[in-house]
Amino acid sequence: MSINRREFLRLAGVSALAGVGGVAVFNKLQNNALEASEFTAGPNALNAKRWAMVVDMSKFKTPEDYKRCMDACHSTHNVPNFSNPKDEIKWIWPEKFEHAFPGQENPYMNEETKEKSFLLLCNHCDNPPCVRVCPTKATFKRKDGIVMQDMHRCIGCRFCMAACPFGARSFNYRNPRGKDANGQPLIKEENAAYPTRTIGVVEKCTFCTERLAVGKLPACVEVSNEFSKGGLVFGDLDDPGSEVRKIISAKYTIRRKSEIGTQPSVFYVIGGNDYAIVPEIL
């Protein structure tokens, strides 16, 4: 079945009226030449001027906590597991302090910070070099600050990978829909509600645009709420009343490589008071 844009919009409109929301539409359109980026917002869609995330690693206690967040993202988004670093695709992953914030470490820093793993993902930079260099506009920035890709337009030149200062992008060096050496599918259990990718294109974290469109928080944030309060917090950076803003104004946060001016939208809480006990924001 092929479907053009107008048909899609009509379908989306009808289903929105019927209150079915975007996911149903998306299910229908599975396997068509349709973009996650063209996802039509449903009636309950979450909106923001600039989406942002606050990451507080002190709320993550065990390796299991990290794994649950990563698994949530990678299984929701059909991220294949190549089990080798060369072809690896990852949207969210842990790194030790010195690798997450190179140049910020010092030999005398406290063991806890030094040994802590930090979850890294695309920063959805406000001034994104990946968008600047893309020769086809396959990578673009949405009005709400999310940096997205059109998988059907990407020519696989990998200029954006050279340009991203955060190593946030992965390239499909091999067919992600294929099987590994042992005959196991690279995507363990395919999530039919999200498109798989083709060989030869670049991908990364999307801040879960497909979930925002139906009123859900990003998958990693949702899972983190099950075992921690405030491990991953998602919200509108432009709204002074949002939770992310409250945390950022109350605690000491840093962003990765802020000196190079890309203006990341992901903030990392480094020590400081627990914002829950800072009186003025209670």
Place this chain on the structure above:
Amino acid sequence: MLDKALKGSRGYWGWLFFLMGIMGAGFLAYLYQFKNGLGVTGLSRDISWGLYIGQFTFLVGVAASAVMLVIPYYLHDYKKFGKIVILGEFLAISAVIMCMLFIMADMGQPMRVMNIFLHPTLNSVLFWDTVVLNGYLFLNIIIGWITLESDSKGIKPPQWIKPFIYLSVPWAVSIHTVTAFIYAGLPGRHFWLSAIMAARFLASAFAGGPALLIILALLVRKLTKFDPGKEPIQALGKIVTYAMFANVFFLGLEFFTAFYSGIPAHQHSFHYLYAGLDGYNKLVPLMWTSSILAVVSLFLLIFPSFRKKEGVLAFACVSLFISLWIDKGFGLVIGGFVPNMFERVTEYWPTIPETIITLAVWATGFFVLTVLYKIAVTVREETAGIEIEH
């Protein structure tokens, strides 16, 4: 004029078939890559550009170097270059064709290449690079063809070609400047983020390109009845010397900034390339080979008494060409990716399919070059003794 390429000696045909053999092997290797993806190369998440893009970068320089003949001849009326200017222009054509093939070989979705023109993106350096490379190819085809055709008829080229010739001068500079901007504008890649990158690119291009031209001119003299002349070759030798000196000087400036400032991020890539980093040192022998060859060639070139001996000049040019090929066609690209964005080291080495494809692109370039040179040389042989004027 194309018919001139169809009549040749056994050696000529043998050479062409030899090249076609390599091209055929490369085509098979490419089909393999096309089917299985770029995973069959040595590229990785950390080193996402390698041999292909390195060759592309290097060859843009070779293409741009034609201007080193065009400027003296057309702008300074240096008549001695009259007969060999065409060799530079035809070299440029084959170099640009190789550049385009390398870009295609490197693309994850080559069938979508037209997206660059369907969705023109003015803020992307890669878009501009595509535009200027195509323009440069067009300029050199038309200039080379028209001037050679006039020569073969023994007439002056038409006046309308002049503006194209003048335009080709800044255009040549632009192709290499824009190519340098692909690298020099990326935040977070300290090795590339250098204001002198474009100048370095041009200097190495104006050394490497003419060095190759000298080798080619000497070969042409040896293999055909057309003698490009002693003086033009010596003049080219001087150009190579100055440009190579500038190139080595610029590299020295990079070292100074990185090491006197003491900023670790600026030093890492240099450490990796010349001494190894965190115990990884795959590229060290190559980079030292490049440095030694650079010093040797420069030493031989600087003293006119050495340079004047054509055998020594040829040796110097070959060393210089290999030196620059390693430095720019390999070290420059890989060095920029090491260490990665997390200050970890991942190493890269081309795989066999990748190497075969690379050789095949070079073979294609030499195929085009041989055919074009055959035409040019035949015209020169036929018009031997006649003074040409453009």
